[in-house]
Amino acid sequence: MTDYRVSARRIDSHGSLSVAKEAEVMLDTDMAGRSDAMNPVELLLSSLAACMLKGIERVTPILKFQLQGAEVHLEGIRQDAPPKLTLIRYQIVVDSDETDARLDLLHRNVLKYGTISNTLSAALPLEGNLIRKV
Structure with missing residues (x-):
């Protein structure tokens, strides 16, 4: 623990x-x-971004995944009454020549082993994808 x-x-x-x-x-x-x-919502989204980037750092050596860079873009959708986030959208962009199947494998592993992503996905929908940088 x-x-x-x-x-x-x-x-x-x-x-x-x-x-x-x-x-x-x-x-x-x-x-x-x-x-x-950063305001509280931006800090929460930054925590999720850091979780995803740290997850990439954790799993790339295990998967022998080659990449030159990664970035995460997030959007939180907030309702006013009661005030809360109802959805988080994300896009993970990796600079890599790996196959599409390997990109999908990286995406699944990043989500599966992320402390913040697992915590948040239990509270609200996380919608997004992992794409190759063009």
Whole structure:
């Protein structure tokens, strides 16, 4: 069993700071919003993106999968009442010469072994694909 620890504190009415290990992340907790920090939904989507990218790093050596790069694009769909995300759409783009069948294998493994993707998919639909960079 692994546990994770994060602390966050309010700096002022415009922002807060989150700390984990030796890393710090400025949080957009301003009611008007701010462009230099991520809001809570953007942080959640970033967590999913990081999970998917880390999953790629984890499984590519096991699958002997060759790639030159990877990126993830996400979109969260929010309803207002009650406020919640109802859908997350994603697209994973890999720069690779592997076959389409191998791209599908990578996609399945990234989703199957992702802590954040498994947690979120139990709460709301995750819709997306993994494609080759053109």
